[in-house]
Amino acid sequence: MSSPAHTSYAWPNFGDAPRSASDVRLSVEQVSYAYSANPSQAPLFTLEANSFQARPGEIVAILGPNASGKSTLLKIIAGALEPLSGRVLLDGFVTHTLAPRARAQRIAMVQQESPLLFPSHAWEFVLQGRHAYGRSLRFESENDIIIARNALAQVGADHLSDRWMSEISGGEKQRVILARALAQQPLLLLLDEPTLHLDIGAQVDLLATLRHLAAENRYTVVVVTHELNLAAEYADQVVLLQKGKSLRVGSPASVYQRDLLEQVFHTPLTVEQGPNGRPRVNLLPSP
Amino acid sequence: MRRLTLRRLFLQCSLLAAILFVVVVVALKLGAVPVSLYGLGRDLISVLLHQTQALTSDYGMIIIEIRLPRILLAIVVGASLSVAGTSFQALLRNPLADPYVLGVSSGAALGAVLALIVEPHLALPLWLLVLLTPFGAAFGAAATVAAVYFLGRRQGQMDTATLLLGGIITGSFLSAIIMFLLTTAGRDLHGMQFWLMGDLSTPLQQSLRWVLGVGFFAAAGAIYTTASDLNLLLAGEKEAMHLGVDVRRVRLVVYIAASILTGLAVSVSGAIGYVGLLVPHVMRLLFGSDHRTLLPTAALGGAIALVLADTLARTVVAPSELPVGAMTALAGAPLFIYLLRRGAA
Numbered sequence: 298m299s300s301p302a303h304t305s306y307a308w309p310n311f312g313d314a315p316r317s318a319s320d321v322r323l324s325v326e327q328v329s330y331a332y333s334a335n336p337s338q339a340p341l342f343t344l345e346a347n348s349f350q351a352r353p354g355e356i357v358a359i360l361g362p363n364a365s366g367k368s369t370l371l372k373i374i375a376g377a378l379e380p381l382s383g384r385v386l387l388d389g390f391v392t393h394t395l396a397p398r399a400r401a402q403r404i405a406m407v408q409q410e411s412p413l414l415f416p417s418h419a420w421e422f423v424l425q426g427r428h429a430y431g432r433s434l435r436f437e438s439e440n441d442i443i444i445a446r447n448a449l450a451q452v453g454a455d456h457l458s459d460r461w462m463s464e465i466s467g468g469e470k471q472r473v474i475l476a477r478a479l480a481q482q483p484l485l486l487l488l489d490e491p492t493l494h495l496d497i498g499a500q501v502d503l504l505a506t507l508r509h510l511a512a513e514n515r516y517t518v519v520v521v522t523h524e525l526n527l528a529a530e531y532a533d534q535v536v537l538l539q540k541g542k543s544l545r546v547g548s549p550a551s552v553y554q555r556d557l558l559e560q561v562f563h564t565p566l567t568v569e570q571g572p573n574g575r576p577r578v579n580l581l582p583s584p
Numbered sequence: 585m586r587r588l589t590l591r592r593l594f595l596q597c598s599l600l601a602a603i604l605f606v607v608v609v610v611a612l613k614l615g616a617v618p619v620s621l622y623g624l625g626r627d628l629i630s631v632l633l634h635q636t637q638a639l640t641s642d643y644g645m646i647i648i649e650i651r652l653p654r655i656l657l658a659i660v661v662g663a664s665l666s667v668a669g670t671s672f673q674a675l676l677r678n679p680l681a682d683p684y685v686l687g688v689s690s691g692a693a694l695g696a697v698l699a700l701i702v703e704p705h706l707a708l709p710l711w712l713l714v715l716l717t718p719f720g721a722a723f724g725a726a727a728t729v730a731a732v733y734f735l736g737r738r739q740g741q742m743d744t745a746t747l748l749l750g751g752i753i754t755g756s757f758l759s760a761i762i763m764f765l766l767t768t769a770g771r772d773l774h775g776m777q778f779w780l781m782g783d784l785s786t787p788l789q790q791s792l793r794w795v796l797g798v799g800f801f802a803a804a805g806a807i808y809t810t811a812s813d814l815n816l817l818l819a820g821e822k823e824a825m826h827l828g829v830d831v832r833r834v835r836l837v838v839y840i841a842a843s844i845l846t847g848l849a850v851s852v853s854g855a856i857g858y859v860g861l862l863v864p865h866v867m868r869l870l871f872g873s874d875h876r877t878l879l880p881t882a883a884l885g886g887a888i889a890l891v892l893a894d895t896l897a898r899t900v901v902a903p904s905e906l907p908v909g910a911m912t913a914l915a916g917a918p919l920f921i922y923l924l925r926r927g928a929a
Contacts, residue, residue: 375826377822377825377826396830397825397828397829397830397831398828398830400828401826401827401828402828404826405826406826408822408823408826410819410820410823413818413819415679415818415868415873416873417819417873421874425815425816425819425827426827428812428813428816428827428828428829429827429828431812436588436589436590436876437588477827481827481828
């Protein structure tokens with residue numbers, strides 16, 4: 298691991314001890330973004346300077362109401378969008394300047410899938426993750442098959458291998474999509490609302506799998522989610538966004554303040570401490 | 585898990601090549617003038633041994649001088665249309681895309697007609713003149729794809745029905761312009777009508793054969809280098825990007841190469857429909873939707889289909905002839921409707 302060349306910033310709301318530069322893998326440095334339909338107009342959407350850092354094995358959750366800029370921030374981290382200012386460093390590389398293949402070997406993205414046009418088996422789908430490693434005509438090697446099979450096993454989906462993607466349930470499909478991301482053997486695993494459309498059991502299952510994978514394979518995980526309690530339970534760090542602005546970055550316990558969450562999400566709620574020391578949010582019925 | 589290997593691909597292609605060979609032999613034998621299989625074999629062998637003077641009869645001349653070039657033309661045109669159709673289907677993420685249905689063939693025909701009209705007024709060297717019609721057709725094809733692509737987008741989303749409707753309307757509009765141009769230019773309308781329907785009966789100039797052959801292998805080869813990227817592109821643009829596909833480069837290569845293939849095919853044979861639509865579908869059913877197998881099998885399948893169609897076009901109303909495009913439409917249109925009703929496969 299090359300050590301990223303950057304200056305350290307002051308972290309006003311940082312809950313944990315400051316990170317030393319050497320074990321930081323992902324460093325989001327003052328990135329901002331502005332989107333407007335027409336360059337001469339005032340931007341319709343802005344993402345103000347955001348910063349945080351993450352180490353291998355860490356899970357970062359990006360929280361915030363709709364249109365707060367969560368997905369935009371994730372796209373910038375993935376290198377799919379060039380930030381207006383600032384930069385995202387992954388092991389010292391600026392993500393948006395990486396070539397597509399080099400980027401896919403380091404960063405994997407799990408997002409809501411476009412519908413498939415032609416039928417595909419689960420194992421064929423997972424093999425797509427090996428694309429960035431192929432040569433010339435990219436016939437998959439025996440090694441690619443082994444990696445794909447392991448990826449399926451790691452998410453507990455080996456039994457789905459020979460099933461059609463169109464015939465498996467939403468929760469199973471999300472596992473296969475996660476397996477494809479693992480087959481990329483990434484350093485950084487990004488997930489955009491992975492628990493959407495999943496029942497509560499499948500949600501907990503998926504997050505527990507992520508927790509386990511991050512610890513086991515030393516992935517750095519960044520997940521965009523609406524599930525406050527799941528994030529509190531599984532994330533090491535939380536980034537709370539509101540209207541494109543990061544209000545607070547830190548451990549769930551330091552970010553989950555009743556008045557802060559009420560103000561951001563516009564709903565009355567209480568925050569209590571769970572048995573394992575992690576905060577738990579309860580919604581209160583509106584008066 | 586059964587992964588794709590070079591060996592499996594080779595077996596599939598050999599199977600289709602063998603079928604193509606049988607079809608070619610049958611096509612050589614059938615026609616207005618009957619020829620025995622024995623005479624056919626003897627004549628073919630003497631040609632292969634460069635003993636053309638040993639051709640025993642007029643029949644031999646018919647086979648070698650008329651039927652064989654026409655069959656070779658059908659092979660290259662069929663393969664071109666089929667590979668172009670496969671590419672457009674992947675590029676536009678639309679399983680019903682095809683050069684003919686999208687109006688791209690009409691665009692290519694318009695380009696070719698314009699090239700034919702301006703040709704006498706240009707003092708170009710001969711080698712450039714030969715390239716002018718195919719180039720005009722390829723340019724017409726590329727411009728039409730771009731136009732139909734923008735017509736088919738609604739709020740940044742590709743819509744299957746809008747795209748097809750846009751293609752069909754563009755096609756009829758362009759055909760009307762071709763009619764207008766031909767009438768004012770005083771060309772033989774009956775012959776042109778034949779050409780617009782798709783026709784393989786006009787023999788090619790020697791130089792154009794080279795352009796066609798080299799152009800086909802170059803363009804199809806370029807598309808084949810992106811075969812594995814196309815698989816991912818079909819799963820969606822943003823997914824493909826995150827999996828390491830250089831989306832812009834792949835789209836550009838496939839767009840240009842598929843336009844060239846369509847332009848080449850149309851400039852030598854007119855607008856032959858449905859080959860580019862149905863052959864890839866059949867190949868997908870037989871061999872799966874992986875473009876590394878789909879592209880070569882579609883090329884061979886397209887060749888087989890067009891040789892068959894042209895043989896039928898030559899023989900069903902012999903000694904008269906149908907345009908081969910009428911043959912492919914007779915078989916293709918009902919199948920197209922079936923696929924449309926089944927929910928775009």
